[in-house]
Structure formats: C-alpha cells, structure tokens
Amino acid sequence: MANLAKHVQVAVGVITKNDQFFVCRRRAHQHQGNKWEFPGGKIGLNESPEHALQRELSEEIGITVSAYVHLLNLDFSYPDKKVSLHVFVVSDFSGEAYGAEGQESKWVGFNDLLSLDFPDANRTIIEKLALFRG
Numbered sequence: 001m002a003n004l005a006k007h008v009q010v011a012v013g014v015i016t017k018n019d020q021f022f023v024c025r026r027r028a029h030q031h032q033g034n035k036w037e038f039p040g041g042k043i044g045l046n047e048s049p050e051h052a053l054q055r056e057l058s059e060e061i062g063i064t065v066s067a068y069v070h071l072l073n074l075d076f077s078y079p080d081k082k083v084s085l086h087v088f089v090v091s092d093f094s095g096e097a098y099g100a101e102g103q104e105s106k107w108v109g110f111n112d113l114l115s116l117d118f119p120d121a122n123r124t125i126i127e128k129l130a131l132f133r134g
Contacts, residue, residue: 007082011052012040014071014089014129015063015097021113021129022061022097025104031081032119038087039105049086057090062100067092072128076121087125089132 015022015038023036041056043049054065068088075084099105108116113126 006080007084009043009049009084010040010086011043011049011056012038012085012087012125013053013057013065013068014038014087014125015057015061015093016089016091017107020107020109022105022107023113023116024061024099026119027103031078034117035119036116037119037122038125043086050088053086053088053090057093060100060103061097061105063090063093063095063097065090065093071125071132074121074124076124078120083121085121085125087128089129 022039024039026033026035026037028034039057039061040053041060043052047055050068053068057063057065068090071087071089073084073086075082097105097107110129113129118126
C-alpha cells in the first residue's frame with residue numbers, strides 16, 4: 001500500500017542571542033499542537049530554503065535576518081506527515097523577536113531546550129546544537 005502521508009518542506013530558524021534561543025509554542029489546533037518549536041514554516045513552490053527562512057521569520061516573529069549558517073537537513077516521519085526540515089542557525093538579525101501571529105514565545109537557555117516539550121523531529125536539532133555550540 002502506498003504511503004499517502006503528506007510531505008512538507010520546512011525552513012527552520014534557530015535564533016540565537018546572548019547564549020539564548022528563541023522558541024514558540026504551537027497552537028493547540030496545529031500539527032504537534034501545544035509543543036514548543038524553533039520558528040519557521042513551509043517552503044513555497046520554487047522557493048529556496050534560505051528565502052523561506054527569511055520570509056517566515058519576518059512573518060512569524062517579526063525579525064529581519066542578516067546572518068545565518070546551515071546546521072542540518074533532517075527528514076522525519078510522523079504517523080500522518082513526513083517533514084523535511086532545512087535548519088539554519090540565525091546569529092544576527094534586526095527587530096525584536098516576538099510571537100507576531102499571537103503565539104506564545106520566549107528566550108531560553110540551552111539547558112531549558114532539553115526540558116521543553118518539542119516535536120520528536122526537533123530532538124535531533126537540539127542534539128546537533130550541543131555539538132555546534134562546542
């Protein structure tokens with residue numbers, strides 16, 4: 001039987017400032033609702049992951065990205081959806097990050113990332129961040 005699960009390409013921004021990370025809580029009605037996440041969103045048709053990152057972070061958390069590095073690409077299958085995450089660490093931006101779409105958001109330290117309830121796909125991102133931070 002063919003896998004008919006939806007496959008979504010997503011740009012993800014790990015926003016860092018002063019050894020803190022910016023996270024948002026997904027709304028209850030969303031896929032993986034009420035869990036914390038690094039901000040980002042779907043990559044549009046014919047859109048590069050880098051462009052989607054800049055567009056989504058402007059729309060979702062009100063910042064303009066000026067410096068980022070690619071961290072990893074990650075494919076993850078949930079029972080109802082497959083996601084391909086294109087993850088970037090954003091180290092410089094203008095504007096003040098906030099939940100521009102009304103979502104709960106906050107700055108947290110790395111150790112707090114380990115205790116927050118993230119979607120399963122994000123565990124690999126956090127593990128990679130531990131190595132990236134050195």
